[in-house]
Amino acid sequence: MVGCDKTYIRSPSAILKIGETVCIAVTFGLFRGIPLTFGDVNKTVVSVGTDADFFAGGVMVAALIISPLFFFLYLFKLANIQQTVLELAINFLFAAFLFICASVCMAFYHSANGYWAEKRSDGITMGIFCYVSAAFYTLDSLLACRNYCIIPNESSA
Structure with missing residues (x-):
């Protein structure tokens, strides 16, 4: 049975x-x-479809898929990726x-x-929201680094 972790919603990870x-959307x-x-x-020349557009569009689409996916995986306790290097790497790359x-x-x-x-x-508004998104991912990277570096015995002490 899949249950909802109500304490996760109030955690810094969920808020981030x-x-x-929201910022990426x-x-x-x-x-x-x-x-x-x-x-x-x-x-x-007026041109849409530059290399920068394809790079930025790909990054945003990937972030729009992965971030909500991680949120729901953690919310419904389907995977515990928070203490692995995977989330740290993904957040750092997105940042x-x-x-x-x-x-x-x-x-x-x-x-x-x-x-x-x-x-x-x-x-400029789009650029500012990109910077804010990068800041959120940076904070999430720091949180993931803290979660990854904590030894399980330290958290129970």
């Missing part, structure tokens, strides 16, 4: 997972809804990749001209 998912909504680009600072995406986005919209200059405020 919810924050990660907002970022992805801005990216695909307006539509925006993560840009290519060397091109002044690094989202920081890169946000930096590329902010650099592009800082120097945007022509058509993209009209979308500057939307693009």
Whole structure:
């Protein structure tokens, strides 16, 4: 029988997972809804589908799949991945990749001209949400590092 761990919902890990998912969903909504680009600072032509777009889109889709999956696995006690290196590695990679995406986005919209200059405020908002998502993943990485490094005997003392 699958049970719900009600104490997990109030834990820092759950709050971070919810924050990660919300921020990534907002970022992805801005990216695909307006539509925006993560840009290519060397091109002044209006083009969506640059290498940065594919990289950022892939990172966001992966995060939108993995973070809620981990949340539900922990909530329903289906897997105990929190004390393995897997969650630490995934959170660290998402933090690094989202920081890169946000930096590329902010650099592009800082120097945007022509058509993209009209979308500057939307693009900067998307970049800020990417930075916030990266911060959530960084905090979750630190929490996962703490969980991974704790020796089981220490937690019972």
